[in-house]
Amino acid sequence: MATQDLSPPLNFLDKLELSPVTRYYITQFVRHNFDRLIVNSPMDRSVEQGLSPNLHDGQVRLERLALEHQTLIGQGAIHQDSMRSIESEILRMVGLRFDDSHRKGTILVVDDTTEVLRFFTQMLTQQGYEVCSAISGSVALKHAPTIEPSLILLDIMMPGLDGYEVCERLKADEKTRDIPVIFMSAIHEPLDKVRAFAVGGVDYLTKPIQKEELLVRIEHQLTLKRLQDQLRSQSSQLNSQLNSQLNSQLNSQLNNVEPTQGFWQRSLDGFYQASIDGRFLAVNPAYAALLGYDHSNTVLQTITSIAQQVYLNPGRWAELVTYLQQCQSVTQFESPIQMLNGETRWISESVRLVQDGAGLLYTLEGTVRDITARKQAEQSRETDRLKLHYPSPLDEVL
Helix, strand or coil, rough: CCCCCCCCHHHHHHCCCCCHHHHHHHHHHHHHHHHEEEEEECCCHHHHHHHHHCHHHHHHHHHHHHHHHHHCCCHHHHHHHHHHHHHHHHHHHHHHHECCCHHHCEEEECCCHHHHHHHHHHHHHHHEEEEEEEECHHHHHHHHHHHHHEEEECCCCCCCCCHHHHHHHHCCCCCCCCCCCCEEEEECCCCHHHHHHHHCEEEEEECCCCCHHHHHHHHHHHHHHHHHHHHHHHHHHHHHHHHHHHHHHHHHCCCCCCCCCEEECCCCCEEEEECCCEEEEEECCHHHHHHHCCCCCHHHHHHCHHHHCCCCCCCHHHHHHHHHHHHCCEEEEEEECCCCCCCEEHHHEEEEEEEECCCCEEEEEEEEEECCHHHHHHHHHHHHHHHHHHCCCHHHHC
């Protein structure tokens, strides 16, 4: 790509009787998008098609297209489709086209200043990004679900909706909540940065923004997003394969000593099998009852996230998975859980990590015991001990 010769199209522009402003504008547009363009072959045929029926009509059309593009580029995402269509037509008329295979991702820039939008559009386009712009927070919220950008650059201080509220609404929408948001602001106060991260931002850049730093931060976040998307895809495939491959073998895999259906159903201890992303694949009646449910199937239909709906501390599931990935098994893993009726109980788990024959699919298999009575007794003893060593002033008076 970097070695291709764009001279024929640019030289051809010099032969047209375009105004100096239009010639310069189109030339700069071509140069800014250099790494994303391909020379059509044969070029002359493309030019002939674009400038038919005669050269004068083609020149007039190029003048009009360049003016329309210059007008739309500062008006934000609302005219993004029209602007892209005009760009493709300008390029076709001079014998070029976009090479979509080299697109690095789409970035939505949100700022209330037209000059800032122009600056970011030109700079990021030069780097191979598809750039969309929004002149306000409301425009960004309206078009972000349709554009589906890879990343959003979001100004904080804007009239109407500020950047914080825009980010909160993006994160509340299922279609946009996973899009990384980098805040941009002239504010340097630590509390403002803390708030930016609290509402869901992944990074914070202070103005004036250095080009090199911005590009590094963008590429870092896009790399993280690509990895997260890959993990989600792999997790989805994993769950599908686990459902079809492992459910039929659950009882024999869960307990090697007594791998019978009867033992699974009659056991007073809870048993479960779960995917590594925290979704139950199977539970026995004892564990369903411990959670407050009448039937095992109800647990599978109701609980979609063990971390959020079972553990009192949502981070506890991540701790368990991390430990298993390092050690393959864990015993007496104690945690407080929340039952269906809101009551808190304590459980002790013995869990192991199971792989398929190829070593690719993971599932968690565990036994669960209710240790609430023991925990309450320990708490009672601790309370008595504290009273013995640190009597209250009222006890001393009495």
